Amino acid sequence: MLQKKNQDTICALATPNGIGAIGIIRVSGSKSFEIVTKIFSKNLLGLKTHTIHFGTILSKEGKLIDEVLVAVFKDGKSFTGEESVEISSHGSPFIQKEIVKTLINTGCRMAAPGEFTLRAFLNGKMDLSQAEAVADLIESESEKAHEIALKQLRGRFSGELKQLREKLINFASLVELELDFGEEDVEFADREELKKLVADVLTYLKRLVKSFDLGNAIKKGVPVAIVGAPNTGKSTLLNQL
DSSP states (O other), X not given: OHHHHXXXXXXXXXXXXXXXXXEEEEEESTTHHHHHHHHXXXXXXXXXXXXXXXXXXXXXXXXXXXXXXXXXXXXXXXXXXXXXXXXXXEEOHHXXXXXXXXXXXXXXXXXXXXXXXXXXXXXXXXOHHHHHHHHHHXXXXXXXXXXXXXXXXXXXXXXXXXXXXXXXXXXXXXXXXXXXXXXXXXXXXXXXXXXXXXXXXXXXXXXXXXXXXXXXXHHHOOOOOOOOSTTSSHHHHHHHO
């Protein structure tokens, strides 16, 4: 079912709902250029990737909806790893709704929550750690939370896990060799090196476990109760904080 859905071309509003200067609608899937070309005043087929084009969006009945900027991203070079289009319109909720409705009437399907990021993961554009970081980055409310999410998104945590995995695979292969040739009195690995490897891995894992509470506090904050007798400055303290 997931594989079948992944073949659809999807669309959704990529900016918050509400009135603003601009609104961005993202389209992703193998028919993105074909579908948007049907409602846009210019042909997107054959255009260079990562280019922006000015024109108008028309409804299926030919009614002018808005003047827009359309950014095109070829297959393999977009956020999702698929052929993608981003339509920047004026930030009217009515305009955004009409464009999305027109896209759906022309062959798109409304994207499920988080589906663009899911497709990026399925298409190898990011791993699970980076996919989680996308949500953390969007929800970050402090400089430190932003910094942590950005590092995770750029693959710092993934890189550390990759190194850890390589160490464990190396350790497992050496242990298997020792077991296979245990009766041959052949030693393939230095016992002290193996002990050091295990110690290093355990130290790293303990550091990860200890860092969870701190990271969670930075990301979600810490619930605090200000308790005291009446008229002792609780409100003043809260206002200062």
